[in-house]
Amino acid sequence: MKYDFLIGDKSRLRVGPTFSAYYIIATNMEYSRSGGLGSGGIDYRLNYTIGDLDINGKIFFNACVYAELPIFNSSLINFKISQNFGSPKVGVLDITGEADGNPVSFESAGTLNGFMLEMGYKSPLNLLLKSGRSSQ
Secondary structure, X not given: OEOOEEEOOOOOEEEEEEEEEEEOOOOOOOOEEEEEEEXXXXXXXXXXXXXXXXXXXXEEEEEEEEXXXXXXXXXXXXXXXXXXXXXXXXXXXXXXXXEOOEEEEEEEEEOOOEEEEEEEEEOOHHHHHHHHHHOO
């Protein structure tokens, strides 16, 4: 979903919010790794496992505020600030072991949540095709 507000004397600046949902159809995540860490000088011994989770069929969302400004009479420059949210866990790090005689158990998971800043330039395809035809 996208909505525009035209701003300025000539209504050239376009500003607005967008909202989108992403459905994960298929992933190719076959990464898994395990191992251990230890030291003779400092008393610790840790085992770790890194693995992927099955996220097929999951949904996450993106909300955005953007601005588009026409330049060169046919192109646009755009700026976006957006945030992903509601992402499923995409990978897990699991650490267990012992440090200085104390048991250690730690789990951390990654997600696709976060902020994005984007800047782009849009040019119509007919400009590229027109310049290609004129050289023939």
